Amino acid sequence: MAQLDTVSRILDTAEMLFAEKGFAETSLRTITSKAKVNLAAVNYHFGSKKALIQAVFARYLDPFSERFNEEMDLLESRHKGEEIPLNAVLETLTTTVITMPSPTRNGLSVFMRLLGLAYTQAQGHMRRYLQEQYGSVFYRFTAMVRSASSDLPDVERFWRLHFMLGSAVFTMSSLDALKDIAEQDFNEQTRVRDVVQRLIPFVSAGMSAPIPDLTVPAGEQDDS
Amino acid sequence: MAQLDTVSRILDTAEMLFAEKGFAETSLRTITSKAKVNLAAVNYHFGSKKALIQAVFARYLDPFSERFNEEMDLLESRHKGEEIPLNAVLETLTTTVITMPSPTRNGLSVFMRLLGLAYTQAQGHMRRYLQEQYGSVFYRFTAMVRSASSDLPDVERFWRLHFMLGSAVFTMSSLDALKDIAEQDFNEQTRVRDVVQRLIPFVSAGMSAPIPDLTVPAGEQDDS
């Protein structure tokens, strides 16, 4: 019990601080002092700071990817054979995100922020870890998007998928700041699920936008 | 000459390394050794690391915001009195970005990557600096977007504006990697302007997507 208590106190505090300040900017001393555990506890229980970061992610992503896989199973079984509309695919993702029970009481916004950080702050080890650990879930999702937008040329869909990802990741990673601004400017409390539900029609419309004409106006230089 | 050489060698190297690894992860020693200048040179010429970071941004953003203001002047004079369509506003922004001469040969992707980092890695001083220094340009842009989408509720536009920004910054900041993948997967050379021209209809469609219903299903908890 004692070590479990220590372990999860570290995880809870680290998660909070990482989401708040980023990984490099959060020191083990800050974590351990705020968690009221000894400094050496992190290295004892996790091995290293890197391993702690991965553990924080794993606590969210393991149940998430499992649930997301189940939801995708369900979605496929509901549309057996027939084509799955893009909106259904997107909604499966977002409802999984929204209804995910959180390990801590911090809820969705911490998870979002962590995901955003993972993408933007991750150099090397983190990106590799996420790829190896959760790459297959992501691949399955993109495959569903592909068959849900079979009318799109492959190149076009490739870019739009990343436009979509960009909206999500970018918004997530500065979600708290944006929420503050929004609440200040519009006197209206914004819930995370609201942001996610605003995101859906946006990216959905973007995905089915008219395909642009890429003809280059004559006489303009090429910058590859 | 000698000090200008040192100053710009520092700026060039810092810019490259910042874009590559982030701000906190890039040490002055790495910068100065790669730039072949003395370690103390940064503090001598810039005063501090923070000031160096700001100088790197200023070298891009000063000419950019100036040009962008001019382009917005032009756009307004072309639509004197009448309403400016959203697409025109967006295209003004993107063509300014695309045609911006870069201080270094790194080009657009470094600039975008820096912008992305500024948004996601910036705690405190950087965000404040950008706000104080270039807030007015950004505000003018958002004002144009506002009057170009006057049918949208303010809150909705606020979030969509950031979705839009997210697509752009995220895509552009990993543009080199994405371009490589795209060329490898689709055997097709992609120019930066192509990506931008794909981006426009995407975000444009997103901006005029149907407004979502944010009703909370009964019996679900509130996580703000």
Add this chain to the structure above:
DNA sequence: GCAACTATCAAACGAATGTTTGAAACATAA
């Protein structure tokens, strides 16, 4: 040519970081 200023440099400073150590406290089972 001398003075005043500017720029470079090696070296050190103080603070902060992640990690390791070895002893102490605690728990578990024989």
Add this chain to the structure above:
DNA sequence: TTATGTTTCAAACATTCGTTTGATAGTTGC
């Protein structure tokens, strides 16, 4: 109890960081 294994703890370790220092060279103005 005794013995074994696990967890906590204060302290120290070895790096690394941004910054400062004081001496040395280089340049400019008179």
